[in-house]
Structures are given as C-alpha cells and as structure tokens.
Amino acid sequence: MIEIKDLHKSYKMGSNSLHVLKGINFSCEAGELVAIMGSSGSGKSTLLNILGMLDEADSGSYTLDGVPIKNLSETKAAQYRNKFLGFVFQSFNLINYKSALENVALPLYYQKVARKERQEKSLQYLERVGLKEWATHLPSELSGGQKQRVAIARAMAAEPKVLLADEPTGALDSKTSYEVMDLIQKINDEGNTILVVTHEPDIAEMCKRVIHLKDGVIVEDKQVEQVRAAQYVQ
Amino acid sequence: MFSRDTWKEIFETIQKNKLRTFLTGFTVAVGIFIFVTLFGMGNGLNNTFMEFFGNDATNIFRIYPSQTTIPYGGFKAKRQIEFKNEDIDEIVKEFAPLIDYTTPQIQRNATVTYGEESDNYNTRGVAPGMQFAEKNILMRGRFINTNDLKERAKFAVIGRMVQRDLFKGENPIGEYIDIGGSAFKVIGVFQDDGGDNEERYIYIPYTTRQLIEGNNDKIDQITLAFKESIGYSGAMRFQGKLDAFIRQQKIISPKDPRGIFIENVADNLKRNQQFANVLKIIISGIAFAVIISGIIGISNIMVFVVKERTKEIGIRKAMGATPGIITRTILLESVFITTLFGFVGMIAGIIVLNFIRGDELKDNYFITDPAINSGTAIFVTILLIICGTIAAYIPARRAARIKPIVALRDE
Numbered sequence A: 001m002i003e004i005k006d007l008h009k010s011y012k013m014g015s016n017s018l019h020v021l022k023g024i025n026f027s028c029e030a031g032e033l034v035a036i037m038g039s040s041g042s043g044k045s046t047l048l049n050i051l052g053m054l055d056e057a058d059s060g061s062y063t064l065d066g067v068p069i070k071n072l073s074e075t076k077a078a079q080y081r082n083k084f085l086g087f088v089f090q091s092f093n094l095i096n097y098k099s100a101l102e103n104v105a106l107p108l109y110y111q112k113v114a115r116k117e118r119q120e121k122s123l124q125y126l127e128r129v130g131l132k133e134w135a136t137h138l139p140s141e142l143s144g145g146q147k148q149r150v151a152i153a154r155a156m157a158a159e160p161k162v163l164l165a166d167e168p169t170g171a172l173d174s175k176t177s178y179e180v181m182d183l184i185q186k187i188n189d190e191g192n193t194i195l196v197v198t199h200e201p202d203i204a205e206m207c208k209r210v211i212h213l214k215d216g217v218i219v220e221d222k223q224v225e226q227v228r229a230a231q232y233v234q
Numbered sequence B: 001m002f003s004r005d006t007w008k009e010i011f012e013t014i015q016k017n018k019l020r021t022f023l024t025g026f027t028v029a030v031g032i033f034i035f036v037t038l039f040g041m042g043n044g045l046n047n048t049f050m051e052f053f054g055n056d057a058t059n060i061f062r063i064y065p066s067q068t069t070i071p072y073g074g075f076k077a078k079r080q081i082e083f084k085n086e087d088i089d090e091i092v093k094e095f096a097p098l099i100d101y102t103t104p105q106i107q108r109n110a111t112v113t114y115g116e117e118s119d120n121y122n123t124r125g126v127a128p129g130m131q132f133a134e135k136n137i138l139m140r141g142r143f144i145n146t147n148d149l150k151e152r153a154k155f156a157v158i159g160r161m162v163q164r165d166l167f168k169g170e171n172p173i174g175e176y177i178d179i180g181g182s183a184f185k186v187i188g189v190f191q192d193d194g195g196d197n198e199e200r201y202i203y204i205p206y207t208t209r210q211l212i213e214g215n216n217d218k219i220d221q222i223t224l225a226f227k228e229s230i231g232y233s234g235a236m237r238f239q240g241k242l243d244a245f246i247r248q249q250k251i252i253s254p255k256d257p258r259g260i261f262i263e264n265v266a267d268n269l270k271r272n273q274q275f276a277n278v279l280k281i282i283i284s285g286i287a288f289a290v291i292i293s294g295i296i297g298i299s300n301i302m303v304f305v306v307k308e309r310t311k312e313i314g315i316r317k318a319m320g321a322t323p324g325i326i327t328r329t330i331l332l333e334s335v336f337i338t339t340l341f342g343f344v345g346m347i348a349g350i351i352v353l354n355f356i357r358g359d360e361l362k363d364n365y366f367i368t369d370p371a372i373n374s375g376t377a378i379f380v381t382i383l384l385i386i387c388g389t390i391a392a393y394i395p396a397r398r399a400a401r402i403k404p405i406v407a408l409r410d411e
Helices: A043-053 A074-082 A100-110 A113-126 A146-155 A174-189 B003-015 B018-053 B086-099 B148-153 B160-167 B196-200 B206-212 B226-250 B264-310 B309-317 B323-356 B359-365 B374-401 B404-409
Strands: A002-013 A014-026 A033-037 A058-063 A085-088 A162-165 A193-197 A209-214 A215-223 B061-064 B101-114 B116-126 B137-142 B155-159 B176-179 B182-191 B201-204 B223-225 B260-264
Touching: A002 A100, A014 A043, A014 A215, A014 B196, A043 A162, A043 B260, A058 B018, A058 B116, A058 B182, A058 B359, A074 A100, A074 B101, A074 B264, A074 B309, A085 A146, A100 A113, A100 A146, A100 B003, A113 B160, A113 B226, A146 A162, A146 A174, A162 A174, A162 B176, A174 A193, A174 B086, A174 B196, A215 B196, B003 B018, B003 B101, B003 B323, B018 B264, B018 B323, B018 B374, B061 B226, B061 B264, B086 B101, B086 B226, B101 B160, B116 B160, B148 B206, B155 B160, B155 B176, B155 B196, B160 B196, B160 B226, B196 B201, B201 B226, B226 B260, B260 B264, B264 B309, B264 B323, B264 B374, B309 B374, B309 B404
Parallel strands: A033 A193, A033 A209, A085 A162, A162 A193, B116 B201, B155 B182
Antiparallel strands: A002 A014, A002 A058, A209 A215, B061 B223, B061 B260, B101 B116, B101 B176, B101 B223, B137 B182, B155 B201, B176 B182
C-alpha cells in the first residue's frame, strides 16, 4: 500500500539547515495499523506530512497504492489527497463555522458528490462515531473527544485508502483517548490502513506494528500484540 | 464554476460569517455612497451655475444708458443718457459686418388680466431678435415679427408660467389679455431653460410700447448680438470700438466711468465657466480620493479576511480542495459581496440625492437638482467591484499557494 525508499527531508532555518529525515525506508500493507513513535524532533510528524502529501520530500521515492508520488503540482496533490487519504489532526482542525455534519461532508464536497448523497453519507459516518444527534452542532458546542470523533468521521467519509492520524489523542485525556483509539481500532478491523503518529507508549501498544524514529532514521520496527482499547471503555 | 453547489457553499460561508461580510460590504457601500452623493452635490452646484449664467445666448452685448459723471462737450455732469430708435440704426450702419442681430428693450411692470385671473408681470417691448438672445423656445404660436413692429400690433408672446397662471392650461392663442389697460392678443407661448422666473415675462413689440407711451422713440436698453465667427478676442475688440462709437454719438467723455455701460455676456460667461470648471476639478479630485480610499479599504479588508481564513484554507486543502477551487471560492465570495453592497450603496446614494433636492437646498446651498448620471454611478460601482476583486485575488492566490502544512499551523 505504502512504499518509501531512502526519504530525505531538511528544513532551512536561516543560514543553517536542519536535516530532519535522513533516509527512511518503510513499507506497509493494506489493513495494517501502524504506530510511528519517537521523541519530539525525531521527524515523525514530518514523515506523516510527507506521506499525506502535505509536505514534500527532498529526495527518495514514495509510492502510494502503486502510484508514484513525485513532483506533484498543488492541484494534483490536492486531488490525490482527496482520493487516497484521510486526515486526523491533534488539534482536530474542524471548520468552526460549519456544523458537525457539514464538516464531515467537506471532503465529499471536493469529491463532487451530489448534495443529497453527501448529507446521507455524512450522517451515516456521524452515526458510526456515535454522534448522529450532534449533527447540527457547531464544533464549539462539542467536547474534545467529540470533536476528534467528528474529525475521524470526516476522514472516513471520503473512503480513503489510508487514514493518517497525527497525535490523534494528543489533546485528549486518557479516557477520551481510549475511546478514540477504540474507534480507530474498529475502523482498522474493517480492513482500513491506518498510520498513527504518537509519543504515548500505551497508544502505540493499541496498534499492530510500532515504528521507532530517532534523529531522522528508523531504529526499530516491530509487530506488537494489540491491546484492545475497548476494555478501558465503559 | 457557477454550479448550485458552489453558490450554496458561498452563501453558507457569507451567512455564517456575518461580521466579516458586513465589514467588507460596509466598506464598499460607504465608498460608493459617498462618491454618489458627493458627485451629485457637485453636479447640483454646477447646475446652479449653469442656470445663473448659461441659458442665454453668449454672443451678446447689453448696452445700458446711465447718468454722466464728467462734464463734456458743453454738457454738464449728471446728464441722463437716453437711447432712441435711431441710435440702433446708427450702430447697425457703423458695425454691420460684425452684427448678427439687435433688439431694443423697454421694460415695464404691468397688471395683466385674463378673465378672473390677474397678476403683476414684467412686460418687455422687444424686436424679433430677443427670441434668439434669450434662447426662447416657442411651445405654441409664433414670436413677434418685423411686420408686428411696423404695424405696432397689440400682440403679446407670453411665458409658460404666465399661461399656467392666467389660462390654467387652456390654449391662450388668439385670446385677449389686458396689459396695463390695453387689450393684447396672445400670439405665442414660450419656454426658457433659465427657470420659472424667465418664463414669467410677456413680450410685446417695442413700437407698440412706444405708441402707448405717447408715440415716443425712447428705448431702455439695447441688446446686440455679434457674429460668433469673430471669436472671443474679436468680441473684446468690438466691445471697445462700440463703446467709443456710442460715446462719440451721445457726446460722453471717453474717461467717464458712467454714461453708458456695456455688459459682455461672453466675458461673464467665460469667467463663470472657469470658476465652474475649477469647482468641477475640485469635486472630481475629492471623488477620486474617495474611490481610492475605498479601494484601499477593500484591499485591507480582503487581506485581513484571507489572513483570518488561512487555517480554514489549510483544512480545505487537506480535505482535497485544489488551489484553483480555493481562489475561485474566495473571489466569487468577494465579487458577490462587493456587487451586492456596491449597488446598495449606489442606490442609497441616489435615493438620498433625490430626497434632499428641493428649493431649500437650492436657495441656501446653491445646489440645484443634485444628481449623478446613472452611467457614471454604475461605472464607478463596477470599477470598485473590479478593484475589490483584484484586491482579493492577490491575497487569495497567495493563500491558495501556501502549503497546507503551513496553513494548518496558523493559529
């Protein structure tokens, strides 16, 4: 599903440049649930941004579902993001003047899905994250956990090949974090490929595979026994 | 591009960001409103000017007699100069190639009666040339002709307001009116662009007036139209020669500041037009400044609006919005708001201009019929919309180009 080879990325900071990714090799199959771990500054968010075509690599190759991702124009990148990827952010990134339903419908709008179908589909996904009754509420009227669930519904609504989650539980307390992870696990159970960036070991243990990043290289890549989040959720 | 979905999305955004919409729209509406009212007022001021000075023929000298102040040629000072019919003949004989037409004028106030209606009017004993000097347009009948002069006919040509007041809109042609005790047959009705007062005159043949007043040959004032082909400087030279000629004829000292006076309409008009032009330039300058500040206002608001939306744009891009879609949406939104509010401001301005017009404004502030040519108003509104669009386009394009990751980090 994802295949990256010898990925390099550095940021220019004034006169000196910061080498963030120093040759990443990584591949993942469909249906995997991968945690990308590392201390802050290890390059894990940069890696995810490159995977999500939000950022570009300096060198190396990246293939997503057999499509080489290279030298994309902004327009092409946007189309690929829309077709292939769903995003979940640490700070939710919902549009604050749109209701939960409208937020979920947004990627469908850019997929040019007809309005009525968009509404139905969005409501269906909101129901799956247990927020059907909150469809007309604005993000400001939702709790942190609810916001993240709306964000997950939004990411899933476009039916992406890969779901990318950047610290999805970073802004949540542990109880809410487990609820969100439970949701992510259930989505993975249905066969969706999910990459989760986190620095919390307990969240990483709820994935099926853990990758450790340190100073821009992968230092560890192991399959783990998945801890089900459901047991922590009443 | 203009799908229902796109518009629905735009309307939702506009509706849910009322303050932002209001700020943008308000800037546009106020800019247009100020422009329209200001420009309208300027036009009103200009109208007053034109009404004062611009509705008579411009190739005109008016020659007035008065008392001398210097003893000359055996005459004492304080001698009242009077014009007679033959004075005109002498002038015409002397300056024939320069003269278009002449007319004497004998002005008398008289009570004028028709049936039950009666009022005091200014009657003017004139020759046919008066019609051209005053630029009168005949609505009915005809003006006084040379035959009327010869026959000393008791004919009267009345102004539109006289017809309205005395005849109450009935056809007055062929009816008889009483002017100061003599019956006159109405042979024509005229209108004059110079306003209502100019339409309250009654013209009669000057020879008839002279007959009524004891068959004399005195005239109050001479109006002389020179050939327009002699030009402005030619007219100034002619004025000097004419002045010298009349002084010689009437034995008035060339140094006497009084005795006769020649009013040069062309000269007056030229000065007044210069003043009116300066006025127009000042008003246009102010209006231009208003438009410029309006454009700057819109640009600022647009930069602010796009800046405020940076994060939203990042989210939309992450959700698969292409830079093209982002730019287009922001532009359509801006065009929609500026168009809507631009025309609201324009219409409000026009309504205010219509509302404030009236005699009070005219009498106290010299503003007559403040109005803006609708073409100008629409042109400026569209200009502001276009400028607003360009002003929005630059930050919109920049926002659409920033990497989503940078936009998402924006707080």
